[in-house]
Amino acid sequence: MTTRTDVIPGQPTLTSWATQQRRFRPRRFTPSPEELRFAFYGRMSTIDHQDRASSCRWQRNYAEDLVAGHGRIVVEFFDEGVSRRIAWPDRPQAARLLAAMAEPARGFDAIVVGEYERAFHGQQLEQLTPTLLKHGVQLWLPETHGPVDFDNPRQVALLDLLGVHSQREVSRARHRTTAAMRAQAELQGRHLGGRPPYGYRLVDAGPHPNRAHAAWGRRLHRLEPDPATAPWVRWIFEQRLAGYSVASIARALNDTGIPCPSGADPARNRHRSGHQWMLTTVAAILANPRYTGRQVWNRQRTDHDDIEPDGTISRHHEIQRRNAAPQWVISRQIAHPPLVTEAQFIAAQAIHTAPTPADGAPRRYLLAGLVCCGVCGRIMDSHWVHGRPGYRCRHGHTSSRTKTSPRPKILYIREDHLLDRIRHDRGLHRHQPALRSPDPDKVATYLHTNNMIIVCDHHAWTIESETAVHTLNRHGSGFAATAKIPAQRDGDHAKHEELSRFVWK
Structure with a gap:
């Protein structure tokens, strides 16, 4: 026997019936003022772990109750899929709202x-307030x-408190997530997502260790050598250890017709040409420590670097930067088969195949990696x-980029001038007597060993x-003792400006 669920024409539905069951009570009718037209704004952070319909609905319900x-x-x-840290002009829908706000014939009077x-x-x-008042x-x-x-x-004090609380909530969540991922990588060797390196699949x-996630069907993944590409990773390392340059290895792979990583796995590399x-x-393959079988995280x-503000609203953009090896999180045990x-x-990592000069004479740069630009914070290039x-x-300019004006003047420093001033x-x-040595090699070795750098600009070293x-x-005035500055080698110009407060002129 089957139960029919068809709606009979003319018969009330459950929804219409429930709506009609409200109870009426006497109330005082007063003339309502002119209604305001509201523009509703909402946001959700992720699209993989949040439902758009439900997230939008509960936010809109709160807004409708308020108005x-x-x-x-x-x-x-x-x-x-937009983080709250993103400035309004960089959020797609918030940017549309800002543009609509500036239109004389906008269709709303307020934002909720x-x-x-x-x-x-x-x-x-606080940065958006002038724009709201202006319009x-x-x-x-x-x-x-x-x-x-x-x-x-x-109310202004309350808004300041809410802003601090929102910022603290993000920081606390990031700290918890980072600490958990660090433990998972180091203690469990867990694969934490992302594309598998070339040579692996x-x-x-097995199921996710969190019971709730496992009940939802989430599973863990691990790396396994790819039979088609793993041999070429081993071959690349063999060639490098045999003394071949990176250019010769790339040329040999192209001549042999071996598909590059984006060509071998185009589905995960749609942003690459694959040619x-x-x-x-x-x-990048030679520098990837995961080929040793260890899980490595935080590379x-x-x-989030600040850029020029858009009117009164400060904006920023995200830049991916490499962390130094001491900051990596390396699994204690082998997590996947090593290549x-x-x-x-x-x-x-210790092989360097510098080009041989035309005259055959070796070119040595004793202070390579130790000389930092005080203008932009970059490590200066060795230059004969x-x-x-x-x-x-x-300062980051290359011939492949269009010249921008104004641009800082190119900085040139001679090695013999640096060594002469140090000696x-x-x-x-008085504080570093070893730097008095007339032997340039000993001076450079001492600088490397003691993790010291030389910062140069057009005026001071x-x-x-x-x-x-x-x-x-x-006629220097001696070393100026300061508090320890762990990030002084970060290459960030703002940090060098902060350091300049401690320099004794």
Whole structure:
């Protein structure tokens, strides 16, 4: 026997019946003021772990309850997969809302959000306030029980507190997530997502250890050598250990017709051309420690660098930067089958195949990697000038980029001038007597061993250790003791500006 679920024409549905069961009570009818037209703004951070319909619905429900009796929502702006840290001009729907706000014939009078943290982070609302006041648009928040009064000190203090709380919530979540991923990589050797390196493929590693995630069907993955590409990874390391340059290895792979990583796995590399091997591709394989069988995490980070503000709203963009090897998280045990031994990988990192000069004479740069540009914070390039070793910084400019104006003047430093100033600085020698040595090799070795760098700009040269900064001068005034600055070798210009406060001129 089957039960029919067809709706009979003319018969009430369950929804219509339930709607009609409301009870009426006497109430005082008063003339309602002119209704406000609201633009609703909402946001959700991820699209993989959140449902757009439910997230938007609960935020909009809060907003509708807030404006009930004052007006109605006439337009909706909802950002999906956008972090709250992203400035409003860089959010797709928020940018549309800002553009609509500036239009004289806009169709709304006020903006309403369902929750402060869904719309703002840090000082974003404070930066958005002048724009709201300029266009005469109100902002309604559940936390203020209605429109925000930017002239009310108590409400302004509340908004500042909400901004700090939103920022703290992000920081706390990031800290917990980072700590958990660090433990999972180091103690469990767990694959934490992302594309498998060339030479490996992902295979099932069983159910997720979290019971809730396992019940939802989530499973772990691990790396396994790919029969088609793993032999070529081994071959690349063998060639490198035999003394071949990265360029010759890439050329041999192209001549043989071996598909490059993006050609071998186009589904995961849609942003790549897949045509041929590049120098950077071979170099990245040789520098990837995961081929030793260890799980390695935190090899790169995402920095949020501030850029020029858009009117009154500060903006930033994300930059991927490589972390130094001491910052890597390496699994204690072998996590997947290795393609090379750890000894082979370490030996490959120590190979440098510099081009041989036309005259056959070797070119040595004693201070390579130790000379840092004080203008932009980059490590200066080794550069042979007039038969002498020197160092050059073009501040990120290359011939493949269009020239921008103004651009900092290219910085050139001669190695012999640097060594001469170090050897003759008496103030420096009182704290670092080993730098008085007339042997340039001993001076360079001492700098390397003690993790010291030389920072140069067009006006001053300084030597920086972990705890002190000294201005190189024939009549120097000695090392200036400072608090330890762990990130002083980060290459960030702002950090070098901070260090300049400790330099003794």
